[in-house]
Amino acid sequence: MQRTHSSGLDPSEVEDLRLRTREFIRGPVMDAEPRPGQALNLAVRRELGAAAKVAGVYAPHVAREYGGQGLAVEQWSGVFQEAGYSPIGPAVLNCMAPDEGNMHMLALLGTEQQKRDYLLPLAGGEATSCFAMSEPHPGAGSDPEALSTTAAPAVGGWIINGHKRFISGAMFAGFVIVMARTAATENAPAGATMFLVNMDTPGVTLGAPIHTMDRYLPGGHPHVEFDGVKVLGSAVLGEVGRAFAHAQLRLGPARLTHCMRWLGLARRAHDIAMDRTNTRNIFGSHISELGIAQDMIASSVIDIESSDAIIAKCAALLASDPKAGSALSSVAKVHCSEAVYRVIDRSLQLCGGDGVSDGLPLAQYLNEVRPFRIYDGSTETHKWAIARRATKSRRQSVEAGEPFLGSVRFYEGGR
Template structure:
């Protein structure tokens, strides 16, 4: 993996991250199917700080490396080469997305209270959006958690689920529906809720196939949960707009981290194919294996290209970048899964055993086609934007081709 167009300081950070992950983090990985031990996570984070690779996405004033969004991908791919690499570098979901949003829209007091300890690794966080049916899920507009005004603050009532990272988190960013208040419209509002608040309760666990995210994906209950006015993140009634501030980059950073794991999977398969002899020669000399390898290289390189394009757009044109992040999310989530699946196939029986980590990698990347919006919902949105864009172009005077006459030879 080469990135010749990176600024020298980012390339140096990428190289340091590459060495740290491969020389330190990989040896600390838990057995397939097990979660990262908290004490190991704390040790790795201390060592990451000493190595100068901790929190690459966080501004330097909060102890990070200050890498701009347009250059996150090469570094986060190196972190993602290990499934615990992002946790070691404190750039794992949901914390990474919460840090990004707090930095952009939090008040100075909120940054001091929540962003600073989150960026330093002292605490973890979670994001409360998804709800049991018929609440918010693929359709955020179905949001049922409510917040009503009270003396000096708000009272929240609701039920969240798949609240990634909630067990052991220090705070949750909760999305709740609010009425029109003063000059603020009716809509959704984000609230910073301390997990020590007696009105918020972590409920039953939801056992999923992935293991990389600390704190699992449990239910979360808000029962007469009182918070002060200072708990509002951003403006009242603007929560869905702020969600896009978070979700566009967060979708893309998932792509970056998992693409690093896809590269690891292909490396494992290439090493096996070079050593394994079949029918009088190494496996990588056989056409069928070469086809699987070539298809994986193509999936990795096309994913890398679309991530880079989307990151550049998010940096210069956030609205267009957010739309492009839907395309990147669909493409990368499916391409990365194909790469890991082909690696399993190349490694044969060992690929589906716990002798190699590939089967667990499949479990880690498979949910990506569902979380941050299922791919089917993204495809629906992508198609709507394409149709609307073409209609706008025709109204602006571009030639309309939909009624082109087809001649008897089949030509238009």
Template sequence: MPVDFDHGPVVDDLTRRTAEFVRTVVMPEEERFGGVAARGGDAMRARLQQAAKDAGIFAPHVPALYGGHGLDMRGRAPVFEEAGYSLFGPLALNIAAPDEGNMHLLEVIATAGQKERYLRPLATGAMRSCFAMTEPAPGAGSDPTALTTRAVKDAGGWRIDGRKWFISGADGAGYAICMARTSGEPGQRGGATMFLVDAGNPGMKIVRHIETLDESLYGGHCEVLFDGCMVAHEAVLGEVDKGFDYAQVRLGPARTTHCMRWLGIARRAQDIAVARAADRRLFGSRLAELGMAQAMIADNEIDIAASRGLIMQACWELDQGRSGAQSTAIAKTFTAEAVWRVVDRSLQICGSLGISGDVLLSRFLREVRPFRIYDGPSETHRWAIARRVVRRHHDSRPDAP
């Protein structure tokens, strides 16, 4: 079955209106605060999200039942890319991580009551959330089976104990989706459960903000302690011991939407570089007429086009109900590295201007570098990609056991 690249008039119109909104409403706020979300505070978030609602482009990914447009993965790709043209665009449309991935997870797994309590306010922008899985070494990171946080059942519910870190958006989140081990030992597959933990629970404390390269994500990256954190039986999201399976429901689409958003920043960087190269004169000609600059501009276009194609392939597989494990891993690995190359080349083309704060290229460079680690480092994805290829070869042999 061929991949259909025709999005249709509804998606095309939403894409166009998102592009216009980002350039006229969002980018001035991004410039004002230098791409650092914390400088704008909650007032900025509320202002941008209300403007997106007024423009009719808010929450393109959630069902109409919760006030969204209900786009499938293929439909999201061009809209998310246009939103990602600004660091604050995804926040404005309520498609930023980790909330966007959590909305998808809750839509698929949560009970009707949980959807009303947790999904609806998240989808409308009334509340933010975080996803608490990553732990300090030797706990869960690139290898989620190393999970050490424990949840023990008692008569009143569950007690959660453990330390999480790099929990994106934790500061100010209305609740956390916490992954804790309910059976087995660290290193064993299975035995994890997801819990919904409300902010204000005395057993959940933000220890600190972790200083990082990137600063555009709202709510920062935090270390969070679960110490005798008591939750009711109704706080279990899905079934007990099925947490690792549910994580895959979230991670594949979330990796792909990350790619869509960062592709927007790559295009922005390319546009800045091309504009500079077209105007800057040196050595008796325009920069854009010099072969080395042309090569970098061309390589940027190739990386952007290749990333978009891989994203669409992954989206198509996910929309078909396939696991998409291989295609999302390929798209994530390539796009994360391609986006870095595009921003890096663009900064090089702009020279001292690119390094300066007069344009946001240096901020973009700091923001995109962690993407090669977030949602699985490139090395882990390459290992998984190769294993699947070898397994497929082995399984295709007529003498395979």
């Protein structure tokens, strides 16, 4: 397994990039935003992407050798939040899912040839991609072990068969990273393997679209079918049979970048609400001076700041201890997805009737962030995993000699 970590930028360079990103997003990008509920025009996206390259803010998470700005994982948050201040910002800056996560994984796992063929065009905005793991029931969803798509060895490569659904970005993707179950061999365990597959490969069929409440992700969430798809051995990304472990390299950071982007949008919603409550009068006072509104405003500030803090802690941990960071990313994902929704919902409430109209973008923002409580693992699935890890960790600590505090007699003894 190949891993290459960027050393990142100096703090002054990170802050400079954040400020330039802020200026670019709040200028030409916000000026080009479509009306609420409408998708970003691809020609406009390309035009703004070219402008972002000139401004030096394109692909902030990608190493400079591949055309990006060279931020390390622990430096992403401030810039990604600035990008997320506009719902189209991440797509324009080429740091939007699923491409962003696929770039990260290609940089860590890809061979030099795979980086030339897939990472370079992806990072440069010349190609788009998708990640195919979710399947129709009873296949893989919240439980990846239910993976039913298979890849069998063939002369010179592999043959892939399976049906995927909810494959974000697939409508416009040039290639897909497919998760498929593979049997044990002399050199690899039974498990799952990832394959790089061009979308125009014979046997790959773009299926029916899935119409969802979110609108801003380019490429939708359609079904994709693989019927006797033959790929070369060089299509394997990482190691055969090790895809579940490899996927954690993608899933941890990808969960966190979702948090960063959506937190940026929550800040935008909060600013909209603050501007309204500071200027609208009701019962003889500005709305912002009324106690019930102040409680909502304060609660939103608390949600924003606590989300920002847990993102920063998790990003630092992903850089120093990826396994622990991936575990904490579940906590961050649950907290941020719920907090971001609350902030935008309160902002809409504070704006009253205009909040639910398309005169303001808040209703669409709510539609955009609501699925995040399900995408990348539902809140309930993550809580189940978090609880299991917490229970196991405490049990191991007690077995290693930590005092057992669950006995009444521990306290009856006194001092």
